Amino acid sequence: IRDKTVLVTGGGGFIGSHLVEALAPHNEVRVLDNFSSGDRRHLPDSVTVVEGDIGDPIALQRAARGVDVIFHHAALVSVSRSVDAPRRSNETNLDASLLVLEQARQEDARVVVASSAAVYGHPDELPVSETASTEPTSPYGIQKLAVDQYARRYADLYDLETVALRYFNAYGPRQQGPYSGVISTFLEQARAGEPITIEGDGEQTRDFVHVSDIVRANLQAATTDAVGEAYNIGTGSRTSIEELAETITDATGSDSPIVHRDSRPGDIRHSGADISKARRTLGFEPRVSLESGIQSLVDGT
Numbered sequence: 001i002r003d004k005t006v007l008v009t010g011g012g013g014f015i016g017s018h019l020v021e022a023l024a025p026h027n028e029v030r031v032l033d034n035f036s037s038g039d040r041r042h043l044p045d046s047v048t049v050v051e052g053d054i055g056d057p058i059a060l061q062r063a064a065r066g067v068d069v070i071f072h073h074a075a076l077v078s079v080s081r082s083v084d085a086p087r088r089s090n091e092t093n094l095d096a097s098l099l100v101l102e103q104a105r106q107e108d109a110r111v112v113v114a115s116s117a118a119v120y121g122h123p124d125e126l127p128v129s130e131t132a133s134t135e136p137t138s139p140y141g142i143q144k145l146a147v148d149q150y151a152r153r154y155a156d157l158y159d160l161e162t163v164a165l166r167y168f169n170a171y172g173p174r175q176q177g178p179y180s181g182v183i184s185t186f187l188e189q190a191r192a193g194e195p196i197t198i199e200g201d202g203e204q205t206r207d208f209v210h211v212s213d214i215v216r217a218n219l220q221a222a223t224t225d226a227v228g229e230a231y232n233i234g235t236g237s238r239t240s241i242e243e244l245a246e247t248i249t250d251a252t253g254s255d256s257p258i259v260h261r262d263s264r265p266g267d268i269r270h271s272g273a274d275i276s277k278a279r280r281t282l283g284f285e286p287r288v289s290l291e292s293g294i295q296s297l298v299d300g301t
């Protein structure tokens, strides 16, 4: 997209900051972030930063004034924290998302919301399509499902242009910290020469999607005519955690041993996206294979 005024909530975060980078050269970009986990240093100078909570209506109003599109990426992304503190995560992930949708109504702005594979819980089919049943297994998943459904209903009820993108397992540069996902954990362990910790037997599978592919899906969602819809965003292929551990030791040349621990309570066994709807409707095509995505993380390119 070009020559638009856009707001990226959570623009200092992992996915948000990559999206900002893609938007900034051709658009007027605003970021609303409290930098609780995001980082200001990832933002280009041309971006207008509003520092504040996503749940603060005044900050949101200021950040959203006159925008054409809102990309809503501000969230508490930790599934385990949502289990420990469901109300706290609900405030940020659901209550604040409703504020964003309401603000978008005020501005008549399109909204692209970050939904998640977590809406499916234990998928009843593989690969899982958007019409599969949704039975989230965590407060986080419940919150994402509610946002996803609100987005759809705001399109019907108020004629708002909304799109929900259901991300599978995102990875890429700048993903870090305790809730960051298995790829960044394994890479850190491999680099430090520490044991690579597989939880359970390692036969569980995930659909790992590179953040640059997620960014392109967002740009496509910003212009599609097919609004009021949710789209799976993954690659369509699954990798076991065992295979992942081997790919990472190979790519890093690490001599870290691979060890097994207890599996995570409630862990999803298999997760993989049917992306035919996003392909057909958004023109979405993932470009980064897991091998090349990991290689570029290792090389720092």
Ligand code: UD2
Residues within 6 Å of the ligand: 077, 079, 116, 117, 118, 119, 168, 169, 170, 179, 180, 181, 182, 183, 185, 186, 197, 198, 199, 200, 204, 206, 241, 263, 264, 267, 268, 271
């Ligand atoms: C991902 C998302 C989560 C939610 C969920 C939906 C991330 C970081 N999280 O959770 O937000 O959308 O999907 O289903 O993308 N593992 C190990 N060793 C480790 C760390 C993890 O074996 O040191 C295993 C873990 O037990 C799991 C798999 O790797 O089986 C993936 O774990 P994760 O935390 O990266 O992501 P996931 O799928 O639980």
